[in-house]
Each structure stands twice: as C-alpha cells, then as structure tokens.
Amino acid sequence: DTGVSQDPRHKITKRGQNVTFRCDPISEHNRLYWYRQTLGQGPEFLTYFQNEAQLEKSRLLSDRFSAERPKGSFSTLEIQRTEQGDSAMYLCASSPHRDRANTEAFFGQGTRLTVV
C-alpha cells in the first residue's frame, strides 16, 4: 500500500461549475478526514468519517459541499456552484481506529483547486 491517494492533483474550474474530488485511504484505516488549506495557512478540518458514517462536520462545510464514503472505502468531496473563495488545497487523511491516544492521521498529497 502506497499511502493515501487523491485524485486529481490539480483542478481548474470556472466559477459556478461543480467539482468532485476522490480520496483513497490506506486500506486498513477506517477513519477518513477532509481538510482544506488556503495559501499561507494551516489546514482546517472539514469533516470526518468512521467507516461509511459521516460523524463530524465543520461549520466551514457549507451547503454547497457534500462528502460521501460509500461502503467505507474511498471518499468523494463535491463542491457545487464553485466560488473563487473555494480555491484551496483539499487534503484527505486516514487513520486506524485504535485507542484514542494513538490515532495519527496520514495525509495524501492533496488536490489543488483553482476557481477562475
């Protein structure tokens, strides 16, 4: 297993279009996270799944954003009616669900979205 994989690596879209990103976590990890990172900032938590259940959503995740994780494997993040403010790096991470003190997140390389 080569780690967390994200596709595409880069996406340029016109304002108002819909985009979808995919994340494939490390195979034995049942927790999956999405973060957003804008230029010059640290990543900000968006949402997290345990298996197929979406258990936590940040206030940053507006109604235009939706994430799914069917069958508890890969995940998709869709942004509808994109706005220029959505331009950012979208990072996916996964972790195994051991005890709470030992869940470290492994990050993918991210999808960089540019809305023009």
Add this chain to the structure above:
Amino acid sequence: AQSVTQPDIHITVSEGASLELRCNYSYGATPYLFWYVQSPGQGLQLLLKYFSGDTLVQGIKGFEAEFKRSQSSFNLRKPSVHWSDAAEYFCAVGNNAGNMLTFGGGTRLMVKP
C-alpha cells in the same frame, strides 16, 4: 475550543546551525500534540507526536520536541539543519476523541548554504 499558535511565520537558518520552531497550544485537557512537515505542493508528513509519558519525544529526520505543560508549549528542535529541511512546519493539537486536528498557521523554514 482548542487552538495552536506558531509565532514565527518565517525562519532562516544557516545549514549546520541549530533550529527551534515555537508552538503554543490551548486545550482544556491533556493535549495530543503533533508536528508535521510539508514540502512545496505536497501533503503533510508526520515528524513526531506526543500523547503521554516522556516529555521529550524523538521523531524522524533527527527532529525532537519537548512538551512543557506549564508553558503550553511544544517546540520543535534539531541540532544541525540540512538544506533538505527547508519546508513548512505545522504544529497541531488533537482532540480527545482522536477525530480532529487543529493546526497552527505554520512556520516556513529557509536554509542558507
């Protein structure tokens, strides 16, 4: 609410010099603390983590960090910096449920030859 502050946005050091990157956190309970490194255009790689026990933790690439509860700090150190260490470094605190990280704003490290 948990938060992380990295006071230094940019740091430049000479190759071979020692390094210390500062991190201050705010969290009501025992913190779970992490340092990640991000090279340009790349994702985040975990350098080290603190959950409990010895307050001086060793990580990869020769990095170490010291947890000081009294100062709410978790500073990252390296005795001798290599040119390949130039990157952005993020400190993060994890919540007790282990399902969310809160990151600082990052410190960009530049290494002079």
